[in-house]
Amino acid sequence: MTETTRETGMNERTIISVRNLAKYFPIESGFLRRQVGVVKAVDGVNFDLNEGETLALVGESGCGKTTTSHCIIQAQRPTAGQVLFRIGDAEPMDLTRMEKEELKEARRNIRMIYQDPYSSLNPRMTLLQIIGEPLVIHRMVESQDELQERVAELLRLVRLDPSTLNRYPHAFSGGQRQRIAIARALSLSPKVVIADEAVSALDVSVQAQILNLMKELQTQLGLTYLFVAHNLAVVKYEADRVAVMYAGKIVEIGETEELYTNPRHPYTEALISAAPNPDPDTKYRERIVLAGEVADPGNLPGGCAFHPRCRYAEDRCRQETPELIDVGEKEGQSHLAACHFAEKLELTGIAGAIQREERESA
């Protein structure tokens, strides 16, 4: 798969292809707003989103995952790079070069769900107005009756009572509000849905409901998800593939199962070990505690950005920036990692942790 993508364009299953995406924010200082530096929030990100799959973008706060998602939908304009988007067999279009009107059309097919369902719904509007707004703006309905019918249908789709469409968001709980946000995202029958930490603001019990709902809707409507998250447990359940970001770059990307059991980047290993394990029997699991803070994207360390926190770091890591290369062992699967020692290191994934415990207890 990877052989064809880079050179000859997009793979036939690819719906969005992100190429060398970068977003820099200038650091200004003083009265005259002189630029004294640059924050590289996203720096050279490449990945393909395939139709019908769920790709999770994970990483710590401030690693650029949200900025990446905003740059894809052009809520923020990227500094450099391309975001190619293709519907069916049509020519891929570069979203980054689109003018407002074109973008409005493209955004019918790429929709977004926000993290906080309390701030993403206008408290002054009823469900009918909130969910119907995209339909009205894109002139997809002819009459008020048709609008009501469509909104009721969407409410049923997300398992809300369609008779509630004249209520205001204040009448709903967090989980219900997120269903409303999903209904709004689906109102234009999109191809791709970007969920920016869509369940992070919710109760754990409600998270599961929303995740189940999103999975069902994916099967039912053939949706493609880009799932931005920091919770690996959620990602493990939801995603087909996972991309791990650190300091504005993708450090590892691969199939979920493969990445979790056989991580090839020390950062991924640390993330996996930090995820809480709900199994009470595995008491002796080793936790890798990362020292220090996430790298400051305004002042990145030289070489591999992760080296100050990496317990395997050597001199080479401080000087050379590692490329994202294929380290996959299984046929037909791509597994990319950006680590000089990706091939050599013996890193602990989920299964590894369990094995080690068995060894220790034996």
Place this chain on the structure above:
Amino acid sequence: MTQAAGAAPIEGIAAGDQTDQRVLVASQWQLIRWRFLQHKLAVISLVVLGLFYFVAVFAEFVAPYDPYIFRAELTLAPPHTIRFIDPEGNFHLRPFVHPFKKTLDPETYAAVFVEDETIMQPLGLFVRGDPYELWGLFESEIHLFGLQDQEARLSLLGQDTVGRDLFTRIVYGARISLTIGLVGVAMSFFLGILIGGLSGYLGGTVDMVIQRVIESLRALPTLPLWMALSIALPSDWPVVRTYFAIVLILSIVGWTSIARVVRGRFFALREEDFVGAAELDGASNLRIIFRYLLPSFLSYIIARLTLAIPQMILGETALSFIGLGLQAPAISWGVLLKEAQAIRVLALSPWLLLPTVFIVVSILAFNFVGDGLRDASDPYTHV
């Protein structure tokens, strides 16, 4: 699992009683109204204000006399006692007054008004009196109330230094004193939203310049500023033009606080997720401003403006009182108070200070209504 857990909260809502049902489908304005109605003091104040404005609008009709016609023999006559029981002890359903008889105090030679108990002058509704033109359009001589005898004068709140009816003058004064607040605030509103909106929407250099201008204006002490500006007004201007000039002077400082609020809210709201979501929905800038930004803080602005009106009223009163605002023959509460400046008045004719009562009542009423609106305008914090 999804089914069971997901359906339960919906049933919970549906099972709520009648009141809950109403709250759930209530619009923002309905919620504000309900909360406002719970604020008893604010509701009473609103009624008082309604009454005041009714009086101001229909001043010619409500006032029993012409504000400029003076009766020299009644100079500084005190308020009448309105009676139901005559000197013989008989009860009359129709209230009446005894006319004043002016005598001289044999010791001080001061004029003393004593009631002539031999004459009874009954009050009446819709009586004939001084002719007037309501709003300069309808000629009439019917007044809401007065003495049935056209020649006699009812001294409801006393007479002023030249024998003009004080109640009549207070009623006419309400017209200027109460509207100057509204017009002034409307101007502040307009300037504030326009300039604050530009500042918040454009940001950058424009924002910086506007903010510095606002800071400079706010750093000026208001009273000297008003004084300086009002001295610049030509004294031969007609009353109406002076009135608008004074409003303008008052608004020069008034708009700055509103501009700041608007700018701040613009900044804050533009970062809200629901505004971002609307942009991604494809909503145009105008649609976002009018459907998302303005409705989100309009209620707050209205509450703020209600609280700003008293400042305008006080500003006009203060300016007129020190003789730099409106001047006679214009009638405003401030002008009336200016006429009561002499110390002699305080000692001998305290009723000339009655306009103060009206000023205090109307300002308190505005403040209470403003409080009620402010509390009510954010219904989502309590529901």
